[in-house]
Amino acid sequence: MKKKDYFWLAYYKIKRNKFKSLVVILVISIIFFGGLVSNLIETSLNKYQESLQINVACRQLEIDYNNKQYTEEEIIDKIGTISHANNIEQIINSSYMNLYGNCDEFITEENTGYVEIEGTTNEIIGNELIGEKFHEGILNEVIIPKKIYATWNMEYEIYDTECINGENLVGENITIRDGEEKYIFKVIGTYDAEKIYNAPNVLYVHNNTIKNIKDSKNQEKSSSVVVTVDEVENIETVWTEIKELGIVWRQLIQTLVDKQIEEEAPIRKNIYTLINRTTMNKIEGIIEVMKIVTYFLSISIIFLISIQKVIEDKKEIGIYRAIGYTNNQILRIKQLEILLLLFLGIILSIFLFIILNGIAEWGINDYINKEVSGITQREIQKMLYNVSQIPKKIDFIKCFYIVGISIIIIGVTTTITIKRILRKEILNSLKYCR
Amino acid sequence: MVKIRVENAWKEYKKKSEIVQALKNVNVEFEAGKIYAIIGRSGSGKSTLLYNIGLMDTLTKGSIYFNEKNVSQLNDKEKSRLRMKEIGFIFQGFNLNKNLKVNENILLPMFINEKYTKEKRKEKVRALLEMLDIGDKANRFPRELSGGEEQRVAIARALANEPEVILADEPTGNLDEENEKIIFEILKKLSLGGKCVIVVSHNPEIKEYADKIFEMNNGELSKNLY
Numbered sequence: 001m002k003k004k005d006y007f008w009l010a011y012y013k014i015k016r017n018k019f020k021s022l023v024v025i026l027v028i029s030i031i032f033f034g035g036l037v038s039n040l041i042e043t044s045l046n047k048y049q050e051s052l053q054i055n056v057a058c059r060q061l062e063i064d065y066n067n068k069q070y071t072e073e074e075i076i077d078k079i080g081t082i083s084h085a086n087n088i089e090q091i092i093n094s095s096y097m098n099l100y101g102n103c104d105e106f107i108t109e110e111n112t113g114y115v116e117i118e119g120t121t122n123e124i125i126g127n128e129l130i131g132e133k134f135h136e137g138i139l140n141e142v143i144i145p146k147k148i149y150a151t152w153n154m155e156y157e158i159y160d161t162e163c164i165n166g167e168n169l170v171g172e173n174i175t176i177r178d179g180e181e182k183y184i185f186k187v188i189g190t191y192d193a194e195k196i197y198n199a200p201n202v203l204y205v206h207n208n209t210i211k212n213i214k215d216s217k218n219q220e221k222s223s224s225v226v227v228t229v230d231e232v233e234n235i236e237t238v239w240t241e242i243k244e245l246g247i248v249w250r251q252l253i254q255t256l257v258d259k260q261i262e263e264e265a266p267i268r269k270n271i272y273t274l275i276n277r278t279t280m281n282k283i284e285g286i287i288e289v290m291k292i293v294t295y296f297l298s299i300s301i302i303f304l305i306s307i308q309k310v311i312e313d314k315k316e317i318g319i320y321r322a323i324g325y326t327n328n329q330i331l332r333i334k335q336l337e338i339l340l341l342l343f344l345g346i347i348l349s350i351f352l353f354i355i356l357n358g359i360a361e362w363g364i365n366d367y368i369n370k371e372v373s374g375i376t377q378r379e380i381q382k383m384l385y386n387v388s389q390i391p392k393k394i395d396f397i398k399c400f401y402i403v404g405i406s407i408i409i410i411g412v413t414t415t416i417t418i419k420r421i422l423r424k425e426i427l428n429s430l431k432y433c434r
Numbered sequence: 435m436v437k438i439r440v441e442n443a444w445k446e447y448k449k450k451s452e453i454v455q456a457l458k459n460v461n462v463e464f465e466a467g468k469i470y471a472i473i474g475r476s477g478s479g480k481s482t483l484l485y486n487i488g489l490m491d492t493l494t495k496g497s498i499y500f501n502e503k504n505v506s507q508l509n510d511k512e513k514s515r516l517r518m519k520e521i522g523f524i525f526q527g528f529n530l531n532k533n534l535k536v537n538e539n540i541l542l543p544m545f546i547n548e549k550y551t552k553e554k555r556k557e558k559v560r561a562l563l564e565m566l567d568i569g570d571k572a573n574r575f576p577r578e579l580s581g582g583e584e585q586r587v588a589i590a591r592a593l594a595n596e597p598e599v600i601l602a603d604e605p606t607g608n609l610d611e612e613n614e615k616i617i618f619e620i621l622k623k624l625s626l627g628g629k630c631v632i633v634v635s636h637n638p639e640i641k642e643y644a645d646k647i648f649e650m651n652n653g654e655l656s657k658n659l660y
């Protein structure tokens with residue numbers, strides 16, 4: 001039997017049972033539509049939450065203090081006296097230590113700035129690269145970027161602004177100056193900073209190394225706390241008050257997000273605080289329940305449809321058998337027919353979804369035009385659930401799972417039901433429907 | 435020329451706690467070019483015998499031979515193939531595919547027959563429609579036909595793959611006298627054309643057309659009555 005003929009039979013079955021097929025297609029499409037919508041709401045909520053987090057981050061200040069001078073409790077007590085500041089958290093400080101701005105100027109291809117020598121976490125440099133070597137010998141060892149654009153002063157002298165091939169430095173000693181201090185490192189390897197963690201090629205020094213140096217020099221050590229300010233407008237006030245307390249060590253207070261977001265923050269805040277955390281939790285709960293119900297319903301309905309369809313076609317199957325179709329041929333005709341229905345249902349659901357999306361977009365635009373002014377419409381759309389981009393914002397991988405699982409369920413249930421019919425005598429299926 | 439032999443055929447059905455002996459040691463032979471009638475009371479086992487010859491049911495005990503080849507032992511696929519190539523079945527309830535038009539119903543068995551090209555199929559459909567005098571109904575659906583016409587479509591479908599054996603289970607059970615005659619005459623013509631035709635019927639009319647008549651009684655087949 002030719003493939004075309006299978007298709008022909010499945011196609012005519014659907015075409016000539018327009019009403020029944022339409023009902024099945026509609027049910028399938030509604031199921032998928034529900035799946036798409038709950039998936040969309042979920043994705044949008046995630047987006048919204050992200051925005052909320054940015055909003056909170058906009059209002060957070062990180063304060064470095066000297067931990068020899070003050071204990072954690074003392075600092076928290078002190079900050080507690082400041083108005084408008086709350087949610088004080090201690091930052092675990094061991095993996096993050098900065099030696100800012102103490103090196104000479106360097107030039108990259110695009111920018112002018114300062115070399116930073118940063119302590120980094122163990123993960124970034126990776127134990128496998130450097131192993132235990134850090135603690136051996138007198139020299140501190142280091143791995144450096146493959147390419148360095150620098151003119152800083154080292155014992156291995158580099159004066160020009162060319163790109164230095166870090167690999168040429170392997171085995172050499174380099175000196176890095178931190179103010180008056182000079183640290184000598186032996187280069188034991190290179191890494192590609194851009195490639196590994198998409199960072200500029202800055203010289204990274206292992207945290208332990210710096211800790212060892214600092215301990216041996218009996219240097220002061222800083223810790224930091226993070227403070228959340230209640231309103232964006234109050235950041236300046238809190239800033240000044242903290243400075244007045246005299247607890248700040250070395251570094252000034254800094255916000256956790258970049259300037260750009262900081263500037264936008266007052267505008268955003270108004271929108272984001274339309275929904276507060278508690279409401280958000282409630283919505284999330286409802287969505288969670290909705291999702292479970294949708295999935296459960298989808299699976300059971302799809303399950304029932306496929307069984308019902310096959311049972312309904314029992315006589316048809318009997319006829320196919322009586323005139324000599326083999327079990328495999330019948331199985332394929334029926335599976336193709338149900339897959340065709342499924343396919344049409346999915347197409348329809350996507351179509352419905354795009355229409356609904358259009359209506360929603362139009363409605364929200366209208367609302368925005370009337371109710372909100374001051375910032376561009378596009379900006380708000382971006383903030384409010386990314387309306388203009390809803391179809392793209394669906395988690396397609398998840399949708400793919402839903403579709404995949406449904407197809408598998410339909411495939412398995414129809415196959416099992418058909419096989420059960422085929423296992424019985426032909427007469428059985430013919431007799432039933434006389 | 436086909437020859438069918440049923441040997442020591444037993445068939446029992448389990449109905450709840452009761453066991454029904456539908457066939458009790460049936461031994462019979464059918465030859466090509468003849469029309470056979472199986473008559474008898476309702477529930478006597480006529481259909482059971484016919485469906486077993488048509489390889490649509492399996493015997494509890496005994497064998498069926500097509501040209502001395504034991505076909506009761508074939509697997510599903512081989513039986514399907516035999517049904518497609520060698521057997522044309524005609525039912526009391528017509529059993530047409532209600533989603534397909536008349537010509538498509540006749541095409542149906544030809545899809546699985548590799549001997550037909552697309553053109554040959556069309557030709558064959560046309561020839562069958564003409565032979566059974568339903569040419570003007572080619573594009574109708576079964577529900578738009580009368581019972582007699584439906585049964586003629588069913589016969590056309592049964593003949594599509596040019597089988598040697600035609601099995602008919604009460605082919606006129608749902609028809610009026612006029613159509614009854616038409617159908618019996620068609621079956622008679624087929625037997626004269628060399629096919630082996632077996633008709634189950636409790637219609638006394640069949641006696642006029644049959645070459646041999648068997649009577650089924652409580653699962654036992656009587657000797658040739660005429």
Ligand SMILES: Nc1ncnc2c1ncn2[C@@H]1O[C@H](COP(=O)(O)OP(=O)(O)O)[C@@H](O)[C@H]1O
Pocket residue numbers: 447448449454455456474475476477478479480481482483650
């Ligand atoms: N699928 C079945 N299950 C149980 N009993 C059956 C089945 N088919 C037939 N029978 C029984 O077998 C006997 C013979 O049936 P059947 O061959 O249909 O008789 P007929 O065609 O002569 O009227 C009857 O008693 C009937 O009830």
Ligand SMILES: [Mg+2]
Pocket residue numbers: 480481482603604
């Ligand atoms: Mg019967």
